[in-house]
Amino acid sequence: MATRGAGGWRGWRGRRPFWGGLLVLLGGAEILFTLRAPLPVVLHIGMQGLAGYLVPIVMTVCGVLILLNPAQRLFYSVLAVLSSLASWITSNLGGFLVGMIIGVLGACLTFGWLPDQPPRRRRLRRSPAAKAPGPAEA
Known part of the structure; x- marks a missing residue:
């Protein structure tokens, strides 16, 4: 049962731009947190x-929708990168740069994600010097 659950999670995560959506979500949450942070000096630049x-x-x-609806990932990623860059003006310099950079990085990962790719398997390649000569080569 545990292996089926882990395989199910891995399959769900593999069918969507998981890391891009998660980074966009975390970037937005970080910017929201810095807006209400109890800091003695909080920058208020812009509107x-x-x-x-x-x-x-x-x-x-956008981060939640990227995770739940990967078919529309291109629209959500463009909207996420635009709102991440807009946070520079509207929200404490984009959450003190951290949230803005995380959001832009997640949106770029989402935009570049391609669905239905076969899983890659690592092949161990031997160097030519490590090969032993066969009977035809000797």
Whole structure:
């Protein structure tokens, strides 16, 4: 039962841009956290109010939708990279650069992900010097 569960998780994760969606989700969450951080000095550059909260919420929603609906990953990844870059102006310099960089990286991973790729297997290659000469080569 445990191997079936682990195989099921691995199969679900393999059919979608998991790491890209997770990074977009974490980037949006980090920017939301820095907006309400109890820091003595918090940068407030740009528009405050609705845009400061709307941009990281859009990033977080894009991350969830990338994970749940991988067929529309291109649209969500473009929206995520645009909202990540917009967070530079609206949300404490993009969550002090950390959330913005994580969001852009996740959106790029999602955009470059290709579905239905056969699993790659590592082949061990022997160097030509390690081969023993066969009867025809001797």
